[in-house]
Amino acid sequence: MRTILVASALSLVIGLLATPLWIRIVRRLGYGQMIREEGPKAHLGKRGTPTMGGTVLIVAALAGYAIAHLATLTRPTASGMLVLFLMAGLGLVGFVDDYIKVFKQRSLGLRSGAKMIGILIVGVIFALSSLRFPNRYDITPTTTHLSFLRDFGPSIGPWFFVLWALAMIAGTSNAVNLTDGLDGLAAGAVGMILGAYILISDRQLRGSCTLALRFGCYTVRDPLDLAVVAAAALGALIGFLWWNAPPAMIFMGDTGSLALGGVIVGLALSTQTEILLAILAGLPVIITLSVITQVGSFKLTGRRVFKMAPLQHHFELSGWAETTIVVRFWLISALCVATGLALFYLDNPHFLLPL
Numbered sequence: 001m002r003t004i005l006v007a008s009a010l011s012l013v014i015g016l017l018a019t020p021l022w023i024r025i026v027r028r029l030g031y032g033q034m035i036r037e038e039g040p041k042a043h044l045g046k047r048g049t050p051t052m053g054g055t056v057l058i059v060a061a062l063a064g065y066a067i068a069h070l071a072t073l074t075r076p077t078a079s080g081m082l083v084l085f086l087m088a089g090l091g092l093v094g095f096v097d098d099y100i101k102v103f104k105q106r107s108l109g110l111r112s113g114a115k116m117i118g119i120l121i122v123g124v125i126f127a128l129s130s131l132r133f134p135n136r137y138d139i140t141p142t143t144t145h146l147s148f149l150r151d152f153g154p155s156i157g158p159w160f161f162v163l164w165a166l167a168m169i170a171g172t173s174n175a176v177n178l179t180d181g182l183d184g185l186a187a188g189a190v191g192m193i194l195g196a197y198i199l200i201s202d203r204q205l206r207g208s209c210t211l212a213l214r215f216g217c218y219t220v221r222d223p224l225d226l227a228v229v230a231a232a233a234l235g236a237l238i239g240f241l242w243w244n245a246p247p248a249m250i251f252m253g254d255t256g257s258l259a260l261g262g263v264i265v266g267l268a269l270s271t272q273t274e275i276l277l278a279i280l281a282g283l284p285v286i287i288t289l290s291v292i293t294q295v296g297s298f299k300l301t302g303r304r305v306f307k308m309a310p311l312q313h314h315f316e317l318s319g320w321a322e323t324t325i326v327v328r329f330w331l332i333s334a335l336c337v338a339t340g341l342a343l344f345y346l347d348n349p350h351f352l353l354p355l
Contacts, residue, residue, distance in 0.1 A: 003228050007065050007229075011065070011231075011239065012060075012064075012236070014056075016242055019056050019250060022056045026051065031051060049250065051101075052098045053250040053251055053253065054252040054254075054256020055255055057237060057255075058236075060236035061084070061233045061235075062084060064232040064235055065080065077222035079226055079270045080228060082129055083266035085122075085129075086123075086126045087233065090259055091258060092118075093119055094257065095254075097255075116170065123169040124166065127161065127165035127166065130165075130270070131144065141222070142161070142272075146164070146275070147272035148274070169262065172264060172268075173258045173262055173265070175261065175288040179287050179310070181310065184244050184245045185329055186256075190237065191241065192330075193281055194231075196340060197267045197268075200341070201223045203218075220272055229266075264277065281336070282335075283333040287310045287312065288310075290310055290311035312329065
């Protein structure tokens with residue numbers, strides 16, 4: 001438990017102190033955010049705001065995790081390292097995308113195909129590796145079963161699992177990317193999800209089948225270290241959000257949004273709560289559905305359902321203030337996270353009772 005507290009505290013401090021330094025570096029280099037001309041006109045005033053803030057977020061999370069293990073004399077685990085790899089790998093894809101935008105001074109970076117290839121390469125490495133590294137109980141970081149509150153049903157086999165994991169990774173990272181766009185919106189929503197995964201991992205640790213075979217016990221490989229990963233990412237995110245809150249002094253860019261999508265989907269796969277993630281990440285899911293609805297409606301009927309997609313821009317064009325949208329969407333996210341946690345905690349409430 002000390003490792004969780006140390007990781008969150010260290011990453012928070014690093015994020016708070018390193019972000020303004022990164023802001024000065026980015027300003028000196030002239031790496032400002034490019035704004036789409038077809039976007040809300042209110043966003044044109046944000047042109048030139050320092051971007052790629054996700055770089056600090058990733059570094060702070062990795063440093064907090066590593067130093068916490070050194071300080072508490074504990075070993076990193078395969079599960080924790082793989083989730084951090086997924087976070088950093090997707091963040092690197094986003095960094096390349098952001099760098100192209102600022103270097104070529106345009107609002108579009110990597111082509112969608114190249115971006116997806118990068119995401120899939122990182123995802124394949126994660127998915128295949130996560131089925132290896134069994135511990136002494138022969139438990140691997142992920143399993144070939146589908147999961148909601150825990151694994152269920154027959155094994156889908158390693159190849160179908162890889163395809164399932166890739167769909168989750170691509171979908172979640174892009175959902176968080178679509179949620180980004182208003183100051184603090186994505187950071188606040190993902191922060192709540194990370195907080196939920198600290199609680200979920202803690203419950204799985206206390207009810208682990210490796211401690212005792214009890215009714216409703218959990219077969220997660222490294223629940224404690226997954227809580228450390230979630231805490232490190234949350235601390236770094238809070239440190240970043242301090243500077244990203246409206247009006248933002250820095251944007252996370254695709255570097256941050258893809259990395260955050262990676263860490264929460266990695267936690268979902270490793271804690272055997274894959275389908276539960278759709279509830280915990282209810283806000284990104286709703287926003288993604290708004291884009292799918294808008295595109296589908298326009299292609300089929302030639303009409304738009306919303307004034308603009310993603311959904312947050314529809315409310316901007318409807319006259320809502322940016323801070324109003326952010327706070328209200330945070331409330332929606334909080335309700336989704338609370339619902340997901342309630343479902344998880346109501347599952348086998350007497351799991352501590354012996355068989």
